[in-house]
Amino acid sequence: MKDHYSLVIVGAGPAGLAAAVNAAHHGLDVALLDEQPAPGGQIYRAIESIPAERSSLLGAEYQRGSELVSVLRDSSIEYYPDTQVWSLNRKLEIGLVCSNTAAMITANQILLANGAMERPLPFPGWTLPGVMNAGAGQILFKAHGIVPADGVVLAGSGPLLLLLAWQYLHAGVKIKAILDLTPVHNHLRALPYLPRALLAGHYLMKGMAYKKELKRAGISTLHNISELRASGREQLESISFRQNGRQHVLETELLLTHFGVIPHTQLSRAAGCRHDWDSSQQCWRPQLDEWGNSSIDGILIAGDGGGIGGARTAEHAGRLAALEALHQLAKIDQRQRDRLGRKDRKWMREDLHVRPFLEAFFHIPGKLLRVPDDGTIVCRCEEVTAGEIRMAVANGHSDSNQVKFQTRCGMGPCQGRQCADVVENIIAATGGDSIARGGHYRGRPPVTPLTLGQLASLYPEEKE
Amino acid sequence: MKPDVLIIGGGLMGFSVALQLVKRGTRCKVLDKDSAGRHASGVNAGGLRQLNRHPAEIPISVAAADMWHNIESLVDSDCDTRFPGQIRVAENAEDMQLLEERAAMVRGLGFEHEEIIDRDELYRLVPALAPHCKGALICRNDGYGRPFHALDAFRRKALSLGVEYHASVRADAIEHNGNEWCVSSEKGEFRAPVLVNCAGAWAARVAAALGESVPLKPGAPMLMITERLPRFIEPVIGAASRKLSFKQMQNGTLLIGGAHMAELDFEHQTTDMDWAKLALSARTVMALFPQLENVRIVRTWAGIEAFMPDNLPVIGRSSRSPYAYHAFGFSAHGFQLSPVVGKIISQLILDERTEFPIEPFNIQRFCKR
Numbered sequence: 034m035k036d037h038y039s040l041v042i043v044g045a046g047p048a049g050l051a052a053a054v055n056a057a058h059h060g061l062d063v064a065l066l067d068e069q070p071a072p073g074g075q076i077y078r079a080i081e082s083i084p085a086e087r088s089s090l091l092g093a094e095y096q097r098g099s100e101l102v103s104v105l106r107d108s109s110i111e112y113y114p115d116t117q118v119w120s121l122n123r124k125l126e127i128g129l130v131c132s133n134t135a136a137m138i139t140a141n142q143i144l145l146a147n148g149a150m151e152r153p154l155p156f157p158g159w160t161l162p163g164v165m166n167a168g169a170g171q172i173l174f175k176a177h178g179i180v181p182a183d184g185v186v187l188a189g190s191g192p193l194l195l196l197l198a199w200q201y202l203h204a205g206v207k208i209k210a211i212l213d214l215t216p217v218h219n220h221l222r223a224l225p226y227l228p229r230a231l232l233a234g235h236y237l238m239k240g241m242a243y244k245k246e247l248k249r250a251g252i253s254t255l256h257n258i259s260e261l262r263a264s265g266r267e268q269l270e271s272i273s274f275r276q277n278g279r280q281h282v283l284e285t286e287l288l289l290t291h292f293g294v295i296p297h298t299q300l301s302r303a304a305g306c307r308h309d310w311d312s313s314q315q316c317w318r319p320q321l322d323e324w325g326n327s328s329i330d331g332i333l334i335a336g337d338g339g340g341i342g343g344a345r346t347a348e349h350a351g352r353l354a355a356l357e358a359l360h361q362l363a364k365i366d367q368r369q370r371d372r373l374g375r376k377d378r379k380w381m382r383e384d385l386h387v388r389p390f391l392e393a394f395f396h397i398p399g400k401l402l403r404v405p406d407d408g409t410i411v412c413r414c415e416e417v418t419a420g421e422i423r424m425a426v427a428n429g430h431s432d433s434n435q436v437k438f439q440t441r442c443g444m445g446p447c448q449g450r451q452c453a454d455v456v457e458n459i460i461a462a463t464g465g466d467s468i469a470r471g472g473h474y475r476g477r478p479p480v481t482p483l484t485l486g487q488l489a490s491l492y493p494e495e496k497e
Numbered sequence: 498m499k500p501d502v503l504i505i506g507g508g509l510m511g512f513s514v515a516l517q518l519v520k521r522g523t524r525c526k527v528l529d530k531d532s533a534g535r536h537a538s539g540v541n542a543g544g545l546r547q548l549n550r551h552p553a554e555i556p557i558s559v560a561a562a563d564m565w566h567n568i569e570s571l572v573d574s575d576c577d578t579r580f581p582g583q584i585r586v587a588e589n590a591e592d593m594q595l596l597e598e599r600a601a602m603v604r605g606l607g608f609e610h611e612e613i614i615d616r617d618e619l620y621r622l623v624p625a626l627a628p629h630c631k632g633a634l635i636c637r638n639d640g641y642g643r644p645f646h647a648l649d650a651f652r653r654k655a656l657s658l659g660v661e662y663h664a665s666v667r668a669d670a671i672e673h674n675g676n677e678w679c680v681s682s683e684k685g686e687f688r689a690p691v692l693v694n695c696a697g698a699w700a701a702r703v704a705a706a707l708g709e710s711v712p713l714k715p716g717a718p719m720l721m722i723t724e725r726l727p728r729f730i731e732p733v734i735g736a737a738s739r740k741l742s743f744k745q746m747q748n749g750t751l752l753i754g755g756a757h758m759a760e761l762d763f764e765h766q767t768t769d770m771d772w773a774k775l776a777l778s779a780r781t782v783m784a785l786f787p788q789l790e791n792v793r794i795v796r797t798w799a800g801i802e803a804f805m806p807d808n809l810p811v812i813g814r815s816s817r818s819p820y821a822y823h824a825f826g827f828s829a830h831g832f833q834l835s836p837v838v839g840k841i842i843s844q845l846i847l848d849e850r851t852e853f854p855i856e857p858f859n860i861q862r863f864c865k866r
Contacts, residue, residue: 122769137772305767428653435532438539438645441748446724446795477796478770482724486790489779491772497740497781 034113034131034138038064040358041127041140043118043300046074047344048336048351049146050101055355057110059364064138065105066116066129072102074148075168076344079176087178090203094344095175101348119479121145121304125331128479128491135487142331142358145301146351149294149337152316153451154189154397157262157406159290160413163269167197167291180206181287186272188212188261189291191395192240197289199243202250209285211247211254212274214261214292216398223393230390233383237390259400263288292397296338299450302476304332310469313392314341315402316454317473323378324370325354333357342385349381403462404455411459412452414445419459426463432471433457446482449474500526500661502846503678503687505668505703506695508538509644509832510824512651513839514693515660516572521847525660526687528680530667530699534648536766537697537831540800542720542742542754543644544733545833547610548583548636549599553809553857554830555608557837560853562610562638564836571836574650577747580640581731586619586626586633586785592737596634610636625729627785634737641733641744644832651835663687671706673818691846692821698763698803700811700825704860708817711826711863712806717759717768717799718829719775724793725749739781751792753782756829759799768799804828812841812858822846823860 040056042049045067053065065072073080077098080088088096105112113131120128120137127138151166158164167187173179184207187194198211230237247254260275273282295316298308307320307328318340325333335354336347353374360370404411407420417440425439433456436442442456443449449456457468465471502518504511507529515525529535545565547558569575587593596613603611612635619633620626656662663684670681671692678692694703698715726749733744740755757774761767775797782789805811805826815821822845824838831838837853844851 120770120772124769128772428649429533429656432532438534439649444796446793448795477798479794479797482793482795484791484793485723485779485782488772488776488794489783489790491776495773495777497777 036138038062038140040142042144044146045072046148048347050105051348051351052144052355053110054104055352057108059359063110065110065112067114068117070114073098117481119481119483121300123305123329135491144333144354146336147297147338150297152292152295154292155404155409155411157409160410161263161265161269163286164263164288167289170289171197180204184209185287186210186285187289190215191291191293194291195243208252212258213256214258217257219394223390226390226393230387233387236387299480303480324357346381346384349377352377402458411455412442414447415441417442422459423463426460426465431465443474500524500689502691503689504693507533508697509648509835510838511695512655513835514842516655517839517843519658519660527662528666529664532664533652537800537802538648539645541644541832543641545640546583557853561834561837572650572654576647576650577643580638582637583639583733584633584635585735587631587737593631694823698801707815707821714804715763716804717761717801719757719759719799720754721794721797723751724795741781770797802829810858811860812855816861
């Protein structure tokens with residue numbers, strides 16, 4: 034690895050791959066860093082090594098990834114798998130660990146394409162072994178062909194739940210129930226966005242087809258579910274929930290939940306990029322212009338890390354950000370950039386038509402976000418409960434950083450990426466600052482843990 | 498109701514002063530431009546150290562240690578304090594000689610808290626230490642606390658006794674109209690006959706409003722903390738000829754400091770870590786505890802503190818303005834002194850004298866003659 038590149042791209046999912054290929058095509062020296070052992074990101078996980086049979090179970094949308102990855106393999110891009118980025122600053126210095134050695138490299142332009150994560154949403158019992166994210170279940174299937182052996186309950190809200198149910202159905206997994214926590218009144222909320230969504234109607238058609246097929250296979254989806262609770266002594270034994278005023282209990286050793294996805298903003302925050310609260314997507318997202326420029330010169334962001342748009346939009350955004358990097362580096366002029374980006378801008382606009390509808394349809398009710406139960410753990414690393422957070426607010430700590438100082442929530446190895454948004458929601462609902470005013474945990478590097486030995490290997494020439 | 502004393506700065510010093518005053522029936526109002534303990538007070542290393550203090554600080558540090566050992570009687574909380582001792586290790590004969598000279602100097606001043614220990618005693622107290630060390634200087638009743646918890650305890654006790662606190666109040670102008678001080682801010686005017694400057698890294702601005710120019714330099718010493726480990730060390734470890742402060746906290750994490758500075762953007766109150774210096778700290782830790790090579794660092798940070806050129810604080814009356822007092826410039830070792838500073842300032846205000854020797858901390862040492 035060199036210690037300087039014209040363009041460094043972080044993340045080898047659809048945005049990063051499309052950007053890298055586009056930039057290298059114009060003769061730029063590009064380093065593509067990715068924490069996974071193989072390219073594809075979460076969406077196209079294991080795309081190069083997956084057996085054909087499993088690949089076909091995952092559907093055409095998944096197979097789209099092989100095209101992107103094969104172009105990377107045919108290119109001159111320096112691609113570094115198994116590489117963690119633990120630091121980024123406004124001077125465009127990137128701290129990374131590759132093969133257990135830490136390094137600090139620089140770039141003229143940096144493109145963050147580090148995608149999304151599942152929205153953490155604590156409910157009673159969510160930390161029990163046997164309760165997992167649906168996305169994690171899907172990754173196990175993609176990467177290793179692992180599926181639940183003794184049946185599964187799927188619960189939550191969002192398109193991934195439906196997709197995973199359909200994939201499991203075809204893989205022969207016993208689906209005990211699908212619990213839809215989307216409130217019924219979301220249908221009304223989404224209605225005004227339906228005409229525009231029909232412009233990207235293939236997404237809606239696909240969803241309807243999945244639903245129909247599941248129904249035909251006799252898998253019941255229970256709608257308008259609330260008060261989800263997981264119970265068990267050492268691990269999950271049963272779940273309970275309420276539907277139309279009645280309480281139900283279901284025995285299961287595995288529950289996969291999903292409440293939508295939110296951008297990975299750790300690196301953009303570490304660098305000091307400005308972020309806004311998006312009340313439609315119910316998450317923080319970095320401020321970006323239409324080419325992916327963040328509030329810091331030289332840092333571009335594309336794909337779900339810049340706001341949730343899905344895999345196709347990420348590809349377009351990645352190519353556009355690469356054009357912008359080329360423009361910034363004076364490899365192409367503005368007119369060339371605009372001309373070369375015209376199609377991607379058009380396609381991206383079309384692809385995004387469905388988003389406002391989906392965001393309204395799968396809007397997470399405030400009641401769920403604010404965690405009803407004082408005993409529920411919010412920060413898994415430090416085992417801080419919702420009740421302790423409310424107590425800190427009652428004692429005059431009115432924003433998430435003060436609550437963090439007081440309770441240690443967000444001080445564990447995950448750096449608060451699991452609990453930050455939930456803590457902000459609880460504070461806002463308990464009479465503290467609103468989310469937009471109270472702000473987010475201030476970043477404390479490293480973004481991912483780094484060993485003392487790795488840190489000690491940096492800057493060997495530095496003396497006391 | 499109008500207060501008797503306005504305190505600028507809602508950090509540990511500000512609340513310590515307020516607490517001592519309110520206990521003697523004085524009405525106080527504490528103003529902070531951010532939130533309580535937002536900077537140095539909330540995020541320092543939490544060391545309760547008499548060991549290796551500047552001779553001028555020894556008397557007040559010893560008095561502060563007594564207060565920390567009984568801190569619950571003052572603030573109804575133990576502030577998560579522990580007193581397993583602080584140790585300064587000698588890695589070679591030269592180090593050992595330096596430490597012995599230091600111990601003799603402290604004894605010569607009439608204090609007994611610093612003591613030399615030999616190699617055997619050192620390894621009995623710290624079996625995990627790399628084998629090359631020769632001995633150490635120790636203060637057995639030193640220890641550490643959790644800064645934000647201490648700040649919160651001081652704040653809550655002060656408020657429970659009637660101190661008023663206003664967050665997000667930035668003093669735009671500070672004037673004396675002949676009878677009283679008037680602090681103007683976006684949130685209105687605050688008036689009182691007496692003013693105390695506990696504004697930490699921002700104290701030079703307050704001092705300037707009192708007609709005093711001080712060579713205060715804001716700085717941001719870096720700290721890092723690791724994942725939790727099984728307990729393997731009790732005392733706080735420093736080294737005679739290296740920059741290091743190393744301790745295992747109550748929850749098993751290791752807190753590592755070395756007085757290396759982050760890059761500070763004072764206007765925006767932001768810091769950037771200096772990874773070259775943190776790498777140096779990591780090498781220092783590995784020289785003394787090589788078994789920690791694979792321990793993960795989970796966070797680093799740097800709080801903004803006030804540094805004076807002689808690394809001694811300013812504590813005492815204003816030299817230019819009436820009924821104004823200073824307590825700032827603790828140069829990254831103020832946490833331990835905070836309880837006694839409250840006592841000193843409250844005595845100066847209410848008794849016009851203090852039992853503690855504070856002449857070395859007079860602001861006039863910076864005034865041009």
